[in-house]
Amino acid sequence: MRLPSDEELILHYYRESERTDEIDALLETSDELQRRFAEIRAVLDSVEPQPEPERSELYGHAVWRAIQPQIERPLASESSRWLSLPKAVGWAVAATLLLAVTFWAGRESAPTIADVTALSAEARERILLVAVSEHLERSQFLLVELANADSGDVVEDDLAAARELKRQNRLFRLAAQNKGETEVEHVLDELERFLIELGHVSTDEASELGSLVERLEQKNLIFKVRVLGARLDDRVRPTDGAPTT
Amino acid sequence: MSDNEAHLVASARAGDVESFGRLIKMHSPRVFQVAYRITRNEASADDVVQEACLRAYRKLDRFDGRAAFGTWLYRITVNCAMDAMRKHSRNRETGELDTVAEQRPTPSKEPGPQRLAMSGEIAGQIESVLERLSPMERTAFVLKHYEGRPLSEIAEIMDTRVNAVKHAVFRAVQKLRAELSPLVRGNYETA
Numbered sequence: 001m002r003l004p005s006d007e008e009l010i011l012h013y014y015r016e017s018e019r020t021d022e023i024d025a026l027l028e029t030s031d032e033l034q035r036r037f038a039e040i041r042a043v044l045d046s047v048e049p050q051p052e053p054e055r056s057e058l059y060g061h062a063v064w065r066a067i068q069p070q071i072e073r074p075l076a077s078e079s080s081r082w083l084s085l086p087k088a089v090g091w092a093v094a095a096t097l098l099l100a101v102t103f104w105a106g107r108e109s110a111p112t113i114a115d116v117t118a119l120s121a122e123a124r125e126r127i128l129l130v131a132v133s134e135h136l137e138r139s140q141f142l143l144v145e146l147a148n149a150d151s152g153d154v155v156e157d158d159l160a161a162a163r164e165l166k167r168q169n170r171l172f173r174l175a176a177q178n179k180g181e182t183e184v185e186h187v188l189d190e191l192e193r194f195l196i197e198l199g200h201v202s203t204d205e206a207s208e209l210g211s212l213v214e215r216l217e218q219k220n221l222i223f224k225v226r227v228l229g230a231r232l233d234d235r236v237r238p239t240d241g242a243p244t245t
Numbered sequence: 246m247s248d249n250e251a252h253l254v255a256s257a258r259a260g261d262v263e264s265f266g267r268l269i270k271m272h273s274p275r276v277f278q279v280a281y282r283i284t285r286n287e288a289s290a291d292d293v294v295q296e297a298c299l300r301a302y303r304k305l306d307r308f309d310g311r312a313a314f315g316t317w318l319y320r321i322t323v324n325c326a327m328d329a330m331r332k333h334s335r336n337r338e339t340g341e342l343d344t345v346a347e348q349r350p351t352p353s354k355e356p357g358p359q360r361l362a363m364s365g366e367i368a369g370q371i372e373s374v375l376e377r378l379s380p381m382e383r384t385a386f387v388l389k390h391y392e393g394r395p396l397s398e399i400a401e402i403m404d405t406r407v408n409a410v411k412h413a414v415f416r417a418v419q420k421l422r423a424e425l426s427p428l429v430r431g432n433y434e435t436a
Contacts, residue, residue, distance in 0.1 A: 007415050014389060016396055042429040043422050046367050049391055053287045055277045060270030067269070067298050071262055138404075144381060145409050230332050 001026065009037050013044055129236045132172050132184065136229035139165050139191055143222045146198075146213055159199060166195035187228045194221060246313040254314050258305055265305070269298050272315045276322040282387045283326035285375060293329050297322040320402045323384060327403075330380035370424045378417050381405075385413035 004012065004023050011017040026033050142161055173188040197212060216222065246254070250271075256264035273294055280297070281290035301308075301321050308317055375383055384403060388394045389410075396414075400407045 006419075007411070010415060010418050011411070039426060040418070040422070043425045044390065044418065046425055046429050047371055047390060047421060050368060050372075052278065052281055053290075055274040057270075057274065059277060060273035063273045063294055063298060064266045064269050067295050067302075068262070068266060070299060071265070071302055141381075141405055141409070144379075145405075145412075226331055230328075233328065 003030065003033055006036065006040065009033075009040050010044075012037070013040055126236055128175065129232050132176075133229055133232040133236065135165070135168055135172055136225050136232070139169070139195075140222060140225045140229065143194075143216060143225065147216055147222060159201065162195050162198040166192060166199055169195060184228065184232075187224050190219065190221060191225060194219070246310065250314055251310070254308065254310065258308070265302060268314055268318075272318050273298070275315065276318055279319060279387075279392060280322050280326050282391050283323065283384055284329055285372065289329055289333070290326075293322060293325045296329075297325040300325060323388065323402050324404075327380045327384050330383065334380070367425060367428050370428065371421070374420050374424050378420065379413075381409075382413045382417040382420075385410050386417035389414050 001022065003026065004017070004019060008017055008019065008023065012020060012023045017023055023033075027037060138161075142158065142165065145158065169188055169192045173185055173192060176184040176188060194212075194216065197215075201212060250268070253264045253268050257268060276297060277290055277294050280293040281287060284290050284293060297318060301318050304321070308314070375386075378386065381403070385399055388399045388402065389396065394402070396407050396410050400410045403410065
């Protein structure tokens, strides 16, 4: 019977192994396994909850006092390059892209043109910024997984995810290009090139994956995606800082 | 979700801000706990809780009621905490210092000065390792080890796959083992 790996022993510690009964039986008979599991258990047992700052029932009142003004105040209007095109052209393009973006993002129901036109300028911008920010977050997850995984761990699901992200990325990149969002366009362009390459890779070719991950690290793409995502999040957030409790 | 809570959610979605406020008051202490466990910083955790509540308000129309409101807010809080950690990492990389001093927990009380010193050293090493984990590694480990969440639920909370969560937990545990194994050797080596 195959001895479990350290990862399987870690799962066993948390009672999430698929071989629980088998590992329990092996632990009865294998000195080596007992030693390995004892070490893992000793380490994880030592990681106890540390004293934490207490928050009483009144804490919720303080949180509400801090955020209530931001909820009740109308969204602050911001000058933005996103909607700086002449309305006749810019608005039609933005509405079409918004429909395409929400459809490809897999929303349960895509908004109609009437729904989109009913939104305020600020709301339309926020929707686009949030959509791009979420796209960057999903892309970052995939890139981080690739960077940290062994070649054998990259599966067809990852490549399928890359192809889907590439389709969405193209729409966002075109929107950014249209709006003169140069920084956003450049990062999305770099991301799209990588996603295109990734989508063509075969999971059987470990060397292809290895060189792709190397290029990912050389281009510092994860950092660029992360920084852009944070900047877009800051633009979505209201400009006034929330008072601390 | 209780009837009272369901009623508050319905009112909040209909535009009653005070109902949303009551929901926040009910759930803030619990989400602060998970925010602190992930960020390891009291001021950051407070900021995370506020950001999570604001994000919940903005997304209220997307809350479908299948989970309890507290569970939904918990998930938003976890993701806000991860965002805060990413931003903190970015600030460190660009040379911007976090003006809020990191707080170290006090060592747990143990009888005897030798055990006090050892438990303090272990606690210090744990904090040091947790601080160096990536946002994904730390979040996955906190939710698994401290919060006791199943891997499948953690994957749902973090909007990723179970395998990714497993790998993140494994990496976190390996890093902890590298630092703690020598310190806890007496607990597992037979005489």
